[in-house]
Amino acid sequence: MATTTEAERTTPVWTKADAKASRKANNKLHRKEHAWAAAFMAAPVIGWVAFLLFPMGFSIYASMTNWNGIGNMTFIGLDNYTRLLQDPYFWKALWNTVFYMIGIPIGLAISLALALALSRNIRGRTFFRTVYYIPVISSLAAIAILWQWAYNGDFGLVNQALALVGIQGPNWLMDPLWAKPALIIMAVWKGLGYSTLLYLAAVQAVPRSLYEAASLDGATSWKRFTKITWPMVRPVTFFLVVTNIIAGSMIFTEINIMTPTGGPSWSTASLVWYVWNQAFRNLNMGYATAMALVLGILVLIVTIIQFRINRANDFSID
Amino acid sequence: MNRKLTTAVAVTFAGALMLSACSSGGSSGDSSDNPDTSGGDAPNELTFMFRGGEYDKLAYEAAIASFEEETGADVTMIITDADQYNTKLQAAIAGNKVPDVFYVDPANMMGYVYAGVLADLSGYVDQSVVDNLWSFGVDAYRMNIETGARGVDGDPFYGLPKDVGPFGFGFNTVLFDKLGLEHPSLDEPMTFDEFTELAKQLTVDMDGDGELDHWGTGLNVMWNSQAFIWGAGADWISEDQKTITVDTPEFAEALQWFADLGLVEGVTPSAEQAQTLDTYQRWMAGEIGFFPVAPWDIATYNDKAANDPENFGYEVIPYPVANEGDDWATWLGSLGIGVSENSANKELAAELAVYLSTDLDAQKTLADGKVQIPNLIDYATGEWIETDAAASGWPSNSKAFLEIAQEKGRPLPMIYTYTPQWYDNFWIGIENVVDNGSQTAADFLAAKQPEMQQLLDQSWISADQAKAQG
Numbered sequence: 001m002a003t004t005t006e007a008e009r010t011t012p013v014w015t016k017a018d019a020k021a022s023r024k025a026n027n028k029l030h031r032k033e034h035a036w037a038a039a040f041m042a043a044p045v046i047g048w049v050a051f052l053l054f055p056m057g058f059s060i061y062a063s064m065t066n067w068n069g070i071g072n073m074t075f076i077g078l079d080n081y082t083r084l085l086q087d088p089y090f091w092k093a094l095w096n097t098v099f100y101m102i103g104i105p106i107g108l109a110i111s112l113a114l115a116l117a118l119s120r121n122i123r124g125r126t127f128f129r130t131v132y133y134i135p136v137i138s139s140l141a142a143i144a145i146l147w148q149w150a151y152n153g154d155f156g157l158v159n160q161a162l163a164l165v166g167i168q169g170p171n172w173l174m175d176p177l178w179a180k181p182a183l184i185i186m187a188v189w190k191g192l193g194y195s196t197l198l199y200l201a202a203v204q205a206v207p208r209s210l211y212e213a214a215s216l217d218g219a220t221s222w223k224r225f226t227k228i229t230w231p232m233v234r235p236v237t238f239f240l241v242v243t244n245i246i247a248g249s250m251i252f253t254e255i256n257i258m259t260p261t262g263g264p265s266w267s268t269a270s271l272v273w274y275v276w277n278q279a280f281r282n283l284n285m286g287y288a289t290a291m292a293l294v295l296g297i298l299v300l301i302v303t304i305i306q307f308r309i310n311r312a313n314d315f316s317i318d
Numbered sequence: 319m320n321r322k323l324t325t326a327v328a329v330t331f332a333g334a335l336m337l338s339a340c341s342s343g344g345s346s347g348d349s350s351d352n353p354d355t356s357g358g359d360a361p362n363e364l365t366f367m368f369r370g371g372e373y374d375k376l377a378y379e380a381a382i383a384s385f386e387e388e389t390g391a392d393v394t395m396i397i398t399d400a401d402q403y404n405t406k407l408q409a410a411i412a413g414n415k416v417p418d419v420f421y422v423d424p425a426n427m428m429g430y431v432y433a434g435v436l437a438d439l440s441g442y443v444d445q446s447v448v449d450n451l452w453s454f455g456v457d458a459y460r461m462n463i464e465t466g467a468r469g470v471d472g473d474p475f476y477g478l479p480k481d482v483g484p485f486g487f488g489f490n491t492v493l494f495d496k497l498g499l500e501h502p503s504l505d506e507p508m509t510f511d512e513f514t515e516l517a518k519q520l521t522v523d524m525d526g527d528g529e530l531d532h533w534g535t536g537l538n539v540m541w542n543s544q545a546f547i548w549g550a551g552a553d554w555i556s557e558d559q560k561t562i563t564v565d566t567p568e569f570a571e572a573l574q575w576f577a578d579l580g581l582v583e584g585v586t587p588s589a590e591q592a593q594t595l596d597t598y599q600r601w602m603a604g605e606i607g608f609f610p611v612a613p614w615d616i617a618t619y620n621d622k623a624a625n626d627p628e629n630f631g632y633e634v635i636p637y638p639v640a641n642e643g644d645d646w647a648t649w650l651g652s653l654g655i656g657v658s659e660n661s662a663n664k665e666l667a668a669e670l671a672v673y674l675s676t677d678l679d680a681q682k683t684l685a686d687g688k689v690q691i692p693n694l695i696d697y698a699t700g701e702w703i704e705t706d707a708a709a710s711g712w713p714s715n716s717k718a719f720l721e722i723a724q725e726k727g728r729p730l731p732m733i734y735t736y737t738p739q740w741y742d743n744f745w746i747g748i749e750n751v752v753d754n755g756s757q758t759a760a761d762f763l764a765a766k767q768p769e770m771q772q773l774l775d776q777s778w779i780s781a782d783q784a785k786a787q788g
Binding site for chain 1: 404405408411412426429430432433434435540736737738739742745746747749750753780783784786787788
């Protein structure tokens with residue numbers, strides 16, 4: 001007669017057959033869930049392939065072809081890339097595009113100042129918040145036309161306003177020296193409302209207790225700003241810098257409307273404007289694609305650097 | 319069942335994504351953002367893609383209704399914004415959704431011909447029809463596919479004119495009368511010297527406040543200098559379209575004279591005052607003596623003359639020439655109607671193109687709306703110039719427009735080359751010659767010639783490559 005120990009009686013033996021049966025039961029149980037998961041995952045994966053991977057691959061190939069955008073492509077290797085290195089207008093347009101970025105810190109500084117002002121309990125706060133936001137929701141084309149008028153050298157609003165304080169304004173859009181600053185001023189004005197809104201939310205989210213503690217320690221207003229407000233709104237600053245650089249690198253509409261031939265001495269032509277002209281006016285779609293890819297890579301590099309810098313300066317207030 | 323459902327959902331998702339990526343979206347609605355531009359499949363179906371204003375739509379709706387009635391065709395009209403037309407057409411071609419019939423710009427035509435997009439219409443149009451159209455209206459669409467030569471009589475043509483646009487010149491009759499000046503001749507061109515003298519007399523401080531109230535002229539160099547350059551016997555490009563010819567003494571003298579109108583003679587508003595829109599506004603306000611007058615301006619000018627007769631009235635005259643006896647010239651534009659080489663109904667499509675270009679009622683509607691001069695020579699030089707033009711408010715000297723269409727008009731210099739980049743390059747830095755005078759015309763042109771030549775050579779290389787690639 002076989003005898004068993006206490007342990008043998010209470011611990012069931014888990015055989016291979018049991019494991020197999022369990023897996024089978026499990027598989028059956030989750031099969032439906034797995035199928036649904038696959039279905040839901042399929043949508044973004046297919047979307048990613050169709051709208052990102054394929055166009056990206058196609059663009060890379062197109063950039064290595066001689067293609068006018070309507071006929072057949074001929075593979076020419078890296079010729080388009082060597083061509084752009086020798087194209088003075090590519091470098092001029094790239095320089096113009098980089099120059100436009102000057103507007104980003106200026107816009108952010110003004111936005112932060114406005115956000116700080118609007119976060120205080122001043123009269124007409126809601127009115128000002130609305131007024132500053134109106135340009136953001138207005139059509140860029142309409143704004144560009146209005147500013148074109150405002151910049152008129154003879155009777156434009158800007159020069160009339162300057163004349164009131166005794167300054168004779170330049171002929172903004174006709175002067176190679178002033179055409180780019182004119183576009184920067186307009187871009188800053190247009191983007192002010194959006195940046196201010198984000199900064200306002202960030203400023204209002206700073207715990208009051210930090211300011212109170214700093215005040216008790218005798219910190220001045222400037223100290224409170226540099227040591228509390230500025231670090232606390234830095235994630236918003238980071239977000240705005242990244243998005244503004246990406247948006248700024250794509251500047252096109254206002255240039256095409258306000259200076260449709262690229263401005264005096266080509267002083268306003270941005271890289272995207274040049275890409276568009278090469279693609280659709282000069283039938284150099286392959287070359288235009290190469291330039292667009294170079295611009296994309298440059299923006300990517302700048303963004304990666306920004307992320308690195310941001311990570312290095314990261315902090316928490318635990 | 320569940321597995322089937324799951325598969326269906328996944329396929330639906332994937333299909334929706336793929337369709338939204340690949341389709342042009344929407345039905346053949348006439349002005350949706352992404353209309354289906356594909357040519358018709360059924361034997362009588364056609365699509366017609368075009369751009370234009372209210373009168374174009376009106377004229378073509380009526381013409382197409384008649385065409386449909388006569389032929390049993392079913393035509394879908396696709397209208398796009400003017401500034402987006404070329405981009406949308408190019409996208410439609412790249413997406414293999416070429417409309418059966420569409421507007422084509424003669425400046426973009428070579429690429430379309432080499433890519434096998436445009437059909438040769440020579441075999442579909444009777445010679446009698448061609449003979450009754452302004453020669454430029456057909457020549458603008460002629461191309462020798464072997465040599466790349468353009469505009470040569472006898473070569474195949476790949477479009478018919480939607481219109482021809484004579485860029486005329488005019489003067490403010492009211493301002494002349496106000497200042498007691500004799501009107502310039504309606505038939506004979508002034509010389510540059512005569513024009514400058516008149517312009518000086520028109521540049522006046524009327525109220526003695528030290529500010530000029532009127533100017534002789536105010537011309538945009540990019541759009542108005544061509545007539546003066548040609549009037550001096552110079553040109554941008556050689557007849558075979560292979561050599562840049564801006565570095566000639568005639569060209570330099572004409573351009574310098576044009577610049578000196580403002581810089582030396584002071585008969586134009588200053589650079590600050592002379593941005594394009596402003597000179598137009600000043601002309602409309604009766605402040606400028608001489609200004610361009612084109613058919614598409616007539617309706618606006620007439621309204622202004624009717625509402626402000628004390629300041630504005632106008633008449634059309636020839637452009638000035640450098641010396642007495644020289645031939646005057648100005649530019650003549652055109653927009654064409656082309657047919658898809660791959661249209662399933664090419665013959666019917668060609669028939670529609672001919673109809674839209676030559677239908678008398680459509681031509682009357684467009685001329686009546688002061689959109690364009692008629693395409694049909696017999697009508698334009700007969701009934702229209704004799705009675706219809708005056709009745710519908712065209713200026714009394716509208717025969718000048720016909721003269722431009724028939725004889726004096728020339729295509730803009732870049733029309734007959736594969737790409738316009740060489741010509742666009744000419745205008746970069748032109749303000750240094752005409753606005754601030756920091757560079758002489760001769761120096762500017764000497765520096766420009768090699769740069770433009772390089773771009774023109776590149777244009778021909780690209781044309782040859784496009785021809786080889788198809």
